[in-house]
Amino acid sequence: MTTNDLARDIYDAAHLTGEFTLRSGVTATEYFDKYLFESDPKLIKRIAERLAEFVPSEGVDALAGLETGGIPIAVVLSQITGVPAYFIRKEAKTYGTCRLAEGGDIEGKRLFVVEDVVTSGGAVMDALGELRRRGATVEEGVCVIDRESGGLKNLADNGLAMKALFTMSELKTAGEA
Template identity: 40%
Template sequence: MDTTGAHRDERVDRDSLARAIAKASLLRGSFTLRSGRTSSFYLDKYLFSTRPEVLGPLAELFADRIRRLAADTGHAIVRLAGAELGGIPLVTAASLRMGLPCVFVRNSKKDYGTAKQLEGALAPGDRVVLLEDVATTGGQALEAVAAIRDSGADVVAVIATIDRLEGARENIERAGLRFDSLFTVRDLGIEPS
């Protein structure tokens, strides 16, 4: 497990990756977002998070941010988490890259089998970073954080792939968490709504 703070952003051409994400996932039209807002553009996370040539470099960028967070706080991160469904490929890739275990956060508890909302091993006191796909208001991330905290674990930060610049940072920081994003919509050549 490497949480030393080594910086590796230079291995990834961020501008090329931003262009690849936009090319793969940017849709224009009229879309209703999870937040209920209407937008003239939509970033279809599944169109970028299912492409190995995008997912691999994203895993490296997530790993770098998590290492920096550990160095800044002086505390090791012991688990990564991703919310159903868009966060699952992201957290899996970052978990493989860093050698850290991960947990998956369901939108709600199952009504069959083990009836769990959190899948994977998580212990009280574990320091967790939640990885998010596209953050708009931060609502889904905060719901996932609440589920993780209910287990007794300590969520220390949310890191989004893309921040739409529509309030996620403010809402997540207001909840007492650090927030970071690998990209903003501006990095993808999009002006926020």
């Protein structure tokens, strides 16, 4: 299967039209429902196989799957790469272990961020700040879709080199072909 086939299949599975309010507060007329491609076992495996090309072969202690959408991707990516997956909460639990990250201790670890969709980068920046405050080194990451709304630049400006498997434009072009 080609890159265009994967892009078209993501578009076909997850592209919705209507009126949607994004996390950033922006209203969009198009939306990629990540859960529609994340819940499809064949499609998420194909996505993770492609994302594996972005994971450094050395120097990464764990994949940091961000709640909620980045977690299923990180799990499948972990299966493909052999790199452990940690599950990063939006905020630390106030009960039990009171952890921000589940799956292992993050202090002193080199983490590779895994996210589904990036718009402004706000959710990733929130997680990035918390992970770094807790002693993790976080310099690289990957997302499935860049909505091309400045998120990757915002993240780069904050020391995170985030790469996207596809931009919104690439998915639209593949889906409309």
